Amino acid sequence: MLIAQITDTHFLTNNQKLAGKFDTGSAFEHLIESLAKLTVKPDLILYTGDLGEDATHEEYAHxxxxxxALNIPVRAVPGNHDKRAPMIDELPDMVSVTKDGHLCCVDTSFDLAIIGLDTIVEGKPHGALCAKRLAWLKQTLTDLKGIPALIFMHHPPITTGLRAMDDIGLLEGGAEFKAMIEEHGKIEAILCGHLHRSIQGTFAGVPVRVSPSASHQIECDLRVDQPYKLVAEPAQYMLHIWNPENGVTSHTVPVKHPV
Incomplete structure (x- = not known):
């Protein structure tokens, strides 16, 4: 199975520039062109949040x-810049809604089950897995007992040394999340966004893959007293290969601009 992971596009319409200098609209068009030109077509695209910058209907519709147009199934979860209601309106084929209104999803159409977790606290930069989302996940993992699964979410459950970003990471529900993963025993990987860098770690013994942004990155500054800084490092995404024998193998791929 081949999975393309895209994240943190912060798409803006009408040629607006993020922070006055990042053309996220053009970056998104280059991303789509790169995905369309892949020599092996992904089975699935996972979008790990911060699709739009302002969370408007216009952004999500575009x-x-x-x-x-890529004709590849897409599953998406929100990031801290997203809003649930316009995502539901414009991306009904790419998101699922729990009875409590969270955009969590489960897809069992592949040999690898795909679980999407909504970690956002609307209006806040940090993430959380509240009691309702944890209850949904517990039931989902119970239903998938013995089946290999992959989880994708916006806020990583690990600390990274990027202090300003760790401070707005997953701040609620981490301990319960860890216990559920350990109990299930067949989570193959956890795919995340939010950090605008390629970062690898482990959580509950499971590989964590944080994808860089398909637009712009955050500077790798490990000093503890520094705010995060947006930098014009190359746009990237990830390709993940999964098979039962080897688990998940991950590649970081640059977004190629047309010549």
Whole structure:
């Protein structure tokens, strides 16, 4: 199985520039072109949040239109810049809604089950897994007992040394999340965004893959007293290969600009 992971596009319409200098609209178009030109077509695209910058219907409608043209299934979860209601309106084929209104999903159409977790606290930069989301996950993992699964979410459950970003990471529900993963025993990987860098770690003995942004990155500054800084490092995404024998193998791929 081949999975393309895209994240943190922060798409803006009408040629607006993020922070006055990052053309996220053009970056998104280059991303779509790169995905369309892959020599091996992914079975699935996972979008790990911060699809749009302002969370408008217009942003999500454009994103949805471009992704549908690839003719590849897409599953998406929100990031801290996203809002649930317009995502539901414009991306109904890419998101699922729990009875409590969270955008969590489960896809069992592949040999590897795909679980999407909504970690956002709308209006706040940090993430959380509240009691309702944890209850949903517990039931989902119970239903998938003995089946290999992959989890994708926006906020990573690990600390990274990027102090300013760790301070707005997953701040609630981590201990319960860890216990559930350990109990299930067949989680193959956890895919995340939010950090705008390629970062690898482990959580509950499971590989964590943090994808860089498909637009712009955050500077790798490990000093404890520094705010995060957006930098114009190359746009990237990830390709993950999964098979039962070897688990998940991950590649970080640059977004190629047209010549």
């Amino acid at each position: 994103i949805a239109r471009e992704l549908r």
